[in-house]
Amino acid sequence: TGRCVVAVDGPSGSGKSTVSRRLAVGIGARYLDTGAMYRAITWAVLRSGVDLTDAESVTKVAGEVDLRIGTDPQGYGVTADGVNVDREIRGPEVTGSVSAVAALPAVRELLVARQREIIANAGRIVIEGRDIGSVVAPDADLKVYLTASEAARAQRRSAEDAADVAATAADLARRDRLDSTRKVNPLQQAPDAVVLDTTELGIDEVVARLRELLTERG
Numbered sequence: 001t002g003r004c005v006v007a008v009d010g011p012s013g014s015g016k017s018t019v020s021r022r023l024a025v026g027i028g029a030r031y032l033d034t035g036a037m038y039r040a041i042t043w044a045v046l047r048s049g050v051d052l053t054d055a056e057s058v059t060k061v062a063g064e065v066d067l068r069i070g071t072d073p074q075g076y077g078v079t080a081d082g083v084n085v086d087r088e089i090r091g092p093e094v095t096g097s098v099s100a101v102a103a104l105p106a107v108r109e110l111l112v113a114r115q116r117e118i119i120a121n122a123g124r125i126v127i128e129g130r131d132i133g134s135v136v137a138p139d140a141d142l143k144v145y146l147t148a149s150e151a152a153r154a155q156r157r158s159a160e161d162a163a164d165v166a167a168t169a170a171d172l173a174r175r176d177r178l179d180s181t182r183k184v185n186p187l188q189q190a191p192d193a194v195v196l197d198t199t200e201l202g203i204d205e206v207v208a209r210l211r212e213l214l215t216e217r218g
């Protein structure tokens with residue numbers, strides 16, 4: 001039970017969060033949801049009222065937020081300036097703006113540094129996001145890239161959020177496009193990542209496969 005870093009990347013709705021949390025519980029590791037960090041910063045930016053297209057002001061707000069995130073896979077919480085934002089960061093306002101905030105280089109620099117600190121302190125951790133295997137933890141012990149068909153991803157997300165499938169599909173497509181085409185640290189598959197298509201796989205099967213891979217790698 002020494003150091004072990006598992007990087008899980010992929011688009012929205014690919015099953016990253018559920019799989020990562022279950023894997024972390026199974027191997028006795030901490031868990032970090034980096035999307036929640038970008039979302040919490042976005043929540044603070046929206047609350048501050050600065051114009052989202054004003055990169056300088058957004059960056060300033062982002063730098064001043066007191067962001068705290070837990071790493072317990074069975075009950076992590078996120079606070080921004082002392083306010084618990086677990087629910088609000090999943091709402092449509094934050095979801096609609098997060099990709100724009102996450103595209104700002106200074107915001108990424110700030111959060112990548114925080115994420116590396118958390119990894120160093122945790123020792124054993126499953127960390128999920130868009131740029132984990134490629135940028136945040138290029139020396140991870142296992143890198144996984146989860147995918148699923150657009151239809152499957154929209155179906156899962158709309159079920160989770162009790163939202164309309166067509167609207168969810170449109171939102172996922174929009175965020176994937178923004179996240180994959182931004183200049184700094186776009187969503188990308190690390191060359192040494194194991195790619196798993198979860199369209200036809202159950203969560204338990206994916207988690208079992210990842211545990212197998214970890215065992216194989218010692």
Ligand code: C5P
Pocket residue numbers: 012034035036038039098099100102103128129130131132175179
């Ligand atoms: O994973 P989740 O859907 O919560 O992520 C929300 C948004 O945060 C993504 O659409 C993306 O814009 C941003 N993000 C990112 N890099 C990460 C994690 C999330 O840019 N490592």
